[in-house]
Amino acid sequence: AQTVTQSQPEMSVQEAETVTLSCTYDTSESDYYLFWYKQPPSRQMILVIRQEAYKQQNATENRFSVNFQKAAKSFSLKISDSQLGDAAMYFCACIQGGSEKLVFGKGTKLTVNP
Amino acid sequence: EAQVTQNPRYLITVTGKKLTVTCSQNMNHEYMSWYRQDPGLGLRQIYYSMNVEVTDKGDVPEGYKVSRKEKRNFPLILESPSPNQTSLYFCASSPLQGAGQPQHFGDGTRLSIL
Numbered sequence: 001a002q003t004v005t006q007s008q009p010e011m012s013v014q015e016a017e018t019v020t021l022s023c024t025y026d027t028s029e030s031d032y033y034l035f036w037y038k039q040p041p042s043r044q045m046i047l048v049i050r051q052e053a054y055k056q057q058n059a060t061e062n063r064f065s066v067n068f069q070k071a072a073k074s075f076s077l078k079i080s081d082s083q084l085g086d087a088a089m090y091f092c093a094c095i096q097g098g099s100e101k102l103v104f105g106k107g108t109k110l111t112v113n114p
Numbered sequence: 115e116a117q118v119t120q121n122p123r124y125l126i127t128v129t130g131k132k133l134t135v136t137c138s139q140n141m142n143h144e145y146m147s148w149y150r151q152d153p154g155l156g157l158r159q160i161y162y163s164m165n166v167e168v169t170d171k172g173d174v175p176e177g178y179k180v181s182r183k184e185k186r187n188f189p190l191i192l193e194s195p196s197p198n199q200t201s202l203y204f205c206a207s208s209p210l211q212g213a214g215q216p217q218h219f220g221d222g223t224r225l226s227i228l
Contacts, residue, residue, distance in 0.1 A: 033214030045204060045219035052214060091156060095214050100145045100164070101172070102217055106156040
């Protein structure tokens with residue numbers, strides 16, 4: 001069975017600084033996909049970034065980038081130039097290829113200090 | 115606008131009173147799913163559907179029912195709600211066009227069972 005672990009329940013960062021959120025996962029499949037979702041106080045689930053396991057290149061989306069270490073089964077999210085609007089819960093998630101089941105970590109609450 | 119619509123957004127009710135949370139998507143997606151979100155547990159899948167008349171249990175199906183009579187709709191039914199079903203519920207959908215498609219989430223339904 002897939003598992004996704006986020007070891008940091010809470011993190012904080014100063015505005016304009018960089019922060020990295022950790023995520024590790026476990027899957028027996030070689031074909032899988034990884035995601036980071038953002039949940040602001042409005043509680044919407046917003047896709048931040050998607051990574052295909054077969055691609056070695058780390059995905060980036062503006063100020064958001066990932067460090068995908070396949071051998072270590074690690075998928076951390078880096079937020080550069082943090083903004084107040086980045087304050088949210090962040091969830092790491094994984095889908096195995098051939099399945100649509102999205103397995104989530106428990107989340108990391110990010111606080112951005114002005 | 116492409117969206118997943120859940121109703122109601124908030125509901126306070128009493129133990130044992132049957133309730134239905136509706137979910138509708140306008141993207142012609144085959145896959146739909148229900149999750150519940152609890153503090154410290156992340157999102158856990160309740161039920162999912164791969165297409166019309168095809169539903170299956172997720173990780174926490176006890177106490178819930180679903181149906182998929184039309185492609186766009188996937189209601190979540192609590193026949194006899196209990197206080198341990200107090201939670202934040204999300205409906206999500208995605209296309210089955212190859213693996214790893216991001217799921218689109220509704221805005222959530224906050225249920226309180228007294």
